[in-house]
Amino acid sequence: MTVTARLAEIADIGRDAERGGYSRHLFDASDAPLRAWFHRSAEQLGLTVEEDGNANLWAWWGEPGAGAVATGSHLDSVPGGGAYDGPLGIAAAFEAVAQLRGARFAPARPIAVCAFAEEEGSRFGLPCLGTRLLTGSVDAALTLQRVDAASTTLADAWRESGRDPARVGADPARLARVSAFVELHVEQGRDLVDRGIPVSTAAAIIPHGRWHLTITGQGNHAGTTRMDQRADPVVAAARVVLAVQQAARGHAEARGTIGKLQVIPGGTNVIASRVEAWLDLRADRDDDVRALFETVIAGARAAVAQEGCLLEAQEESFTSRVDFDAALTARVTAALAPEFGAVPAIPTGAGHDAGILSAHLPTAMLFVRNPTGVSHAPEEGASDEDCEAGARALAATLHELAGAP
Incomplete structure (x- = not known):
């Protein structure tokens, strides 16, 4: 065979x-x-x-x-x-x-x-x-x-x-x-x-680290909520994705990815109340990954706050x-x-x-x-x-x- x-x-x-x-x-x-x-x-x-x-x-x-x-x-x-x-x-x-x-x-x-x-x-x-x-x-x-x-x-x-x-x-x-x-x-x-x-x-x-991010906003009606009155975690999540990209590009040989998102409750005419996201970071040395995470999370918190939302981050695994x-x-x-x-x-x-x-x-x-x-x-x-x-x-x-x- x-x-x-x-x-x-x-x-x-x-x-x-x-x-x-x-x-x-x-x-x-x-x-x-x-x-x-x-x-x-x-x-x-x-x-x-x-x-x-x-x-x-x-x-x-x-x-x-x-x-x-x-x-x-x-x-x-x-x-x-x-x-x-x-x-x-x-x-x-x-x-x-x-x-x-x-x-x-x-x-x-x-x-x-x-x-x-x-x-x-x-x-x-x-x-x-x-x-x-x-x-x-x-x-x-x-x-x-x-x-x-x-x-x-x-x-x-x-x-x-x-x-x-x-x-x-x-x-x-x-x-x-x-x-x-x-x-x-x-x-x-x-x-x-x-x-x-x-x-x-x-x-x-x-080295390789994974984090679970929770972005919390205010669920609401997509048709009745004015754009200036929203705390939309999906918009905040989009800004976080860009913050990850920017941070990873600023570190030599770094990789930063958000490859999985879950929008809750997930209706087409509903402003979401929460977004779950999974962050994957890699770089040449352990300290480089940790430093990259600090850069990412600082940028992410600023991006989330801009939309009136909250961010929590929990480490799921870290491989040296x-x-x-x-x-x-x-x-x-x-x-x-x-x-x-x-x-x-x-x-x-x-x-x-x-x-x-x-x-x-x-x-x-x-x-x-x-x-x-x-x-x-x-x-x-x-x-x-x-x-x-x-x-x-x-x-x-x-x-x-x-x-x-």
Whole structure:
């Protein structure tokens, strides 16, 4: 089989007819079929599958034990996302195992293919949910209280899926089994296109913060309320969007985005009473993100006050800068050299499970060229040839890391 053929098996799961692309979220209608595909793919290769208490899937080649080498990614997506962000890393991992088995490779240490839960954070607002819970970097009890857009708590969603919320939380014994984790991912930018190469390693993940903004005004009648008598939170929110753009453009290498808005009550002939907005900020260093937030929030408060509204801001998550393990990255780079030459290590502005795990064990990443440079949208892509090159790169990596010392 090929990586492309493996991805084709899930091509109809989670399609979004309204947005285009895919909408696959934790415990939604697409979740169980995707997990079933993971089980089938693993069992066809003779791997043993287990699910941990945080809804992460592990497919083992060999008995789970100390010194294991893990790889994989996630199966969920952003709303209307592309076909490759996440699933490519899992399909390539299964294909890499298939290639190694076909070559009669006998790993000296266990290999695990992983599918981590809710990496995008699109349902419950916390990116890398599965790995954050696994590593204990978030409080399990507080996390289970998080709610989705329908006001369903994570704890209730967990129970409705047939899982036990009492099992959610840090799992140090499982982490202790893993000696290294390598995540393959479609590139989220145009670096490899510009370089003219199919794969690379990753140098770092720049820091990333998310905030929930609540802009409160005065709900009223759209036809009877004079323009000079309004406290319209939608107008205030528009000014906040512009304030984010202005602040981010004033900081070198910064990114500022409001990608989600909810207008309450949402009637066409009603002046809204409240707008909920979600702010995403990224920059080169942790302090840069914090400074950018202070600039954004100062501008936002001024903009909101101009419309006679109020603003509240609550931090939802903050992921510090990750510099990937230099020694592990060097071993991966050396493993790729016979076929791909001296591949570069490039930074990324996107968060990944490998970044969360990096605080607990050596991690590295492989990127596969994206010809459009677009990600988190239906236009995201990778050629069949580059997907197969990625699988070969991952197979070479696993051969290096799990082979005899």
